[in-house]
Amino acid sequence: MSTAAVTDKRPSTLRGASLPKWSPWAIAAGSVAVAAGLGLVAGLHSKVQWGLIAALLFVAGTYGIAARVEGRRQAKDRVATSLVWVAFLLAVVPLVSLVWTTVARGVKVLDVYFLTHSMGIVADSEPGGGIYHAIIGSLEQVGLATAIGAPIGVLTAIYLVEYGRGRLAQAVTFFVDVMTGIPSIVAGLFILSLMLIFHMQPFGFAGSLALAILMMPVVVRSTEEMLKLVPNELREASLALGVPKWRTILKVVLPTSIGGITTGIMLAVARITGETAPVLLLVFGNPFINNNPFEGAQASLPLYIFQQYSAGNDAAFDRAWAASLTLIAFVMILNLVARGIARWKAPKTGR
């Protein structure tokens, strides 16, 4: 196929004429040149418009040339191919820009001082200050949320896979699915409604509760998938030796799937670490260091980013970007480690 470099319309014996391999590049170069020419002549200033004209010319040119040489169906195929590539490149631009901007602008003020100081004596409009209080708050809130959410999630998954039959299990499965889709702000409002009833002021643990609600369904789903991968022969072998079911689960099923379960929990932790909305409602933010999650307002990394953004001056923006970089780095490291564990301890599926 690669050797068929037939440019004329003379049909070969077995296959229709086809454009040479370099033709897309040639058409692309041609359309860019024409677009640049048009842009210069018509005096269009925006480079985006040049790009759009070039893209349109490319699609039209591909279709026209391919339709003449190869036929209409091949021409459609080529247009579809280029559209798919364009869609991909189009999507890459913002995503790359997001990561690039965060890194480029985040490193500006990110240093040891930034990580080890709070905003206690720094006004939002001044440079300086740091995210120590926010890191403490985030770690405590997420840690408590994990301590609540992870065991409940894992136990629920064990119930669904090892015991669950009948109505109750069906209901749990359905509502776990539904719960996955709860917007984080609604979870926050739920805890808020409880706090309003008991006339409580914002404190860190309230945020943990909302985060735990967001975490549970994610843990249940991933743990369920992992437990289902444990081969039944293992369970049967253990039960046949007279081991009680609960010890079978604890000593055979869980150790076999522990890698996957850990991965699921870590991914869930990564997800809730970035949640802002419930923290905004329940923990409220605090420029000072507050080590006690059970009393008084606390800070948290995502909330810190939001508040620095809202402060609306360059020093605050710099801090917001640096905090974003810290947050992204934390989440990405969690993700990478989790995926690493998943690959390293993937359960042997019987074969």
Next chain:
Amino acid sequence: MDISTKQTDAPPPAPQPALTERKRDARGASRPGDRIFLGLSRGSGILLLVIMAAIAVFLTYRASLAISKDHGNFLTTFEWNTNLTPPVFGIAVLAFGTVVSSIVAMAIAVPVAVAIALFLTHYAPRRLSGPIAYVIDLLAAVPSIVYGLWGALVLVPHMQGLYGWLDDYLGWTGLFSWDGGAPRAMLTVGILLAIMILPIITNVSREVFRQVPRMHEEAALALGATRWEVVRMSVLPFGRSGVISASMLGLGRALGETMAVATVLSPSYDIQASLLDPGGGTFAQNIASKFGEATDQGRDALIASGLVLFVITLLVNGAARAIIARRKEYSGANA
């Protein structure tokens, strides 16, 4: 499993009907350890149900407190003045803004996401598609506040050109007329939401496309189909329900997204006919921006609007799950 558990019973039980036998096994044998463990795990399952019920009950309770004091019509009033006595507020603007921003997001994200999924499964060089899929997986984990920060500080300034262009050429439709203000309007919000939900829709669609039976594609190829014809005739029909449910999952996220909207939109309490004029609001954004200054009464009103959001997302997600469940055997999209 049945047999093995039966053997552990010390005195072989008298022959019983098979039905009761199985029931006993499902509950585990009657050892204390088993009973405690079953109790714990079933208890967690029940706790999840209780939490869901509690969310519905408490939100409804606080919402009813707020709505009973409301001197406007909760559904149609164009105002949000909860600190007045009596308070006047309604969700009309929020509902409109939420729907509009989500529609814009879906209109952009779904075609692009499907194209990327196709790119990864059918077009990209194999060496490239693995790492790209991995990166897209990671991007799904970027916190929404970072998208919000990027949207407000990077995307918004870059929208100026597009807004001007749309106004020049499509302004006559009314939908794209622009008064030259900062481009913190529904179109920018929709575009940012589209970027945010792109990874999740791509991931689920990719899983579905990957499960298209090889035979379908090879049959089409053997009949002389081009690659696009293969995609159109075998891949897309097979993946349709998966793509629909992926889109609804994305829609669920777009509806409930708070911080990205709160940072980008410059809100107002009226409805803008043009997508390019700043103003309007969404449920989640309104809660986040009004919360700080709200009294207890105001918080109840915000909870009432949150309840509406909760119900909407429940319906959307329920529909998505129903579609997935119907074709679960080969959708693989039950993530």
